[in-house]
Amino acid sequence: MSKHTRNIDNSAILRTAVRDSFVKLNPKSMMKNPVMFVVEIGMLVTLFLTFFPNAMEKGDWRYNAIVTAILFITLLFANFAEAVAEGRGKAQAESMKKTRKDTLAKLLSGSKVTTISASDLKKGDVVLVETGDIIPNDGEIIEGLAMVDESAITGESAPVMKEAGGDFSSVTGGTKVVSDQLKIRITATPGESFLDKMISLVEGAKRQKTPNEIALTLILVSLTMIFLIVVVMLFPMAKFTHVSIPVSTLVALLVCLIPTTIGGLLSAIGIAGMDRVTKFNVIAMSGKAVEACGDVNTMILDKTGTITFGNRMAAEFVPVGDTTQENIVRFSVIASLFDDTPEGRSVLELAKKQGVELDRREYADAEVVEFSSSTRMSGLNLKNGTRVRKGAADTIAAFVEQAGGDVPDDLQPKVERISKLGGTPLVVCVDARVMGVIYLKDTVKPGLVDRFARLRRIGIKTIMCTGDNPLTAATIAKEAGVDDFAAECKPEDKISVIKKEQAEGKLVAMTGDGTNDAPALAQADVGLAMNSGTQAAKEAANMVDLDSDPTKIIEVVEIGKQLLITRGALTTFSIANDVAKYFAILPAIFTLSIPSMKLLNVMGLTSPSSAIISALIFNAIIIPLLIPIAMRGVKFKPMSADRMLLKNMTIYGLGGIVAPFIGIKVIDLVVGPLLHTLGLG
CATH class of the missing domain: 3.40.50.1000 (HAD superfamily/HAD-like)
Structure with a gap:
């Protein structure tokens, strides 16, 4: 699948995201993001005042129109961030849907084979899949051994071995058998296969907010409600004190006070986190x-x-007691004759190199003792009653003692020597006599x-x-x-x-x-x-x-850390942004009625109107500027939690305060003269 994702057309995603940004303006969609829903309500209020500027108090329709336009753009930017994140998932899902075909299935009923549509299969049905056939649905192999091409799922072209029993008996619908044949018991109903689940999860159709995301949303909603109450109360208070504050200005104040930056990016951060894991296969x-x-x-x-690596290979045969080298090699081979594990085969290969090779047919009448996690040994019971075993040192020692034998004094030192070298010692015994140790090396x-x-x-x-x-x-x-x-x-x-x-x-x-x-x-x-x-x-x-790589859990954990760090960093930046915007808007609101408030204009902004418009513009454009960080995630570097907190507070906390001071001032240098020309300065 990773190879499919590399072929995603980013330009098509951006075009779709632009379109979806407008679609998401539907109040039903906006209500899912309470912070931005408040911004949309504010935009509708200023839009109304643009056409009816004197509905609440005397105002300027041009000023109201400018505030409305900026709020509209703010909403589009916030929707664009979420749409881009969703678009990447949908593009991956479409790529995977191409691999899902309405295949035919060979349904088995006793010895009878009936060809039906894969969509008609039920959980528990048994199907026959032969060379060249597409596996119709998820299942477990109940008979057979075959090579299966899983490139439709993993993106890797090399086929993998699948066989009945063991840990490699699971097969996925949509993959292809490239050799031999299999009998498979279907384990998923149509529409609920692994590929179907992958598609729905990747495209975000069933994405649910995580507990941390829900908690952060509640905090943002609480902050929004507090600021909403404060701003709403300013209007009657201003009337009572005969201070004239335009409603559009109060809306602008509310939008700049509430955490719109993180509100607009929060959903995108969560979707992008899922996307990064998916791209990692x-x-x-x-x-x-x-x-x-x-x-x-x-x-x-x-x-x-x-x-x-897991491919422990026999590296040495170590005799103990008075056992000869020839005997330890010979009985190690006998114990491994019917052991088809990589370790068992490596014993036979090493013995062959040393000139010892036995014919399995000579021992065809022997009873094979399979290895189990409870007994921790395996071997053969020969027809003449001789029992040959190989296994863990303590298990074999107990077996020998139970048979009335003694454990040689040099066994434990040799076992410990192999263990200290990082190898695995397999002790070999014949009835009540310990023969020696097989040194298995692992890397x-x-x-x-x-x-x-x-x-x-x-x-x-x-x-x-x-x-x-x-x-x-x-x-x-x-x-x-x-x-x-x-x-x-x-x-x-x-x-x-x-x-x-x-x-x-x-x-x-x-x-x-x-x-x-x-x-x-x-x-x-x-x-x-x-x-x-x-x-x-x-x-x-x-x-x-x-990819079936067990060590990948390490990278997955780091991606999870990155997701949490990204959310925390951008939340810190968003709240720090608000602090700087207070210094731009609050003095501007009261300056006309309270001249002494000019002392608080520490940013030296051109005019009250310019300060408000500049702050709103900065509030809007900071969202798309942070989209790349939300999508890629904050770069993760291993360090202690304290160091990580200090680093993020310095970069995103201090940076979140400094950036608006610089950004709003630069915007004011452009906006101020324009507003003055329009007579709004």
């Missing part, structure tokens, strides 16, 4: 999920495939140390979860630079780690792809599921990574 199920990323305190990460992904350091600087704790023994876990944790680790971790242990952190008031993020990860993904505040993973994992998470 991550689908957030809600804006709340993106926002929660910004508040994350703890990150739970799997070791294998996330912190390390920490490059660059992770720096990335974890970045997270530490912004106060995020990283915890590595692994099934390895504590010694191996400690070595990898130190090499990767994570803050803590949980060793010999079973699926339920991840939930315990998450709950422990949450009990301390922290927000937790984690990644996962398997069905056994689903409970932990649901428990975490931010759950990032891999698109290659199971349907259960994707449904439990509140984000899905289309």
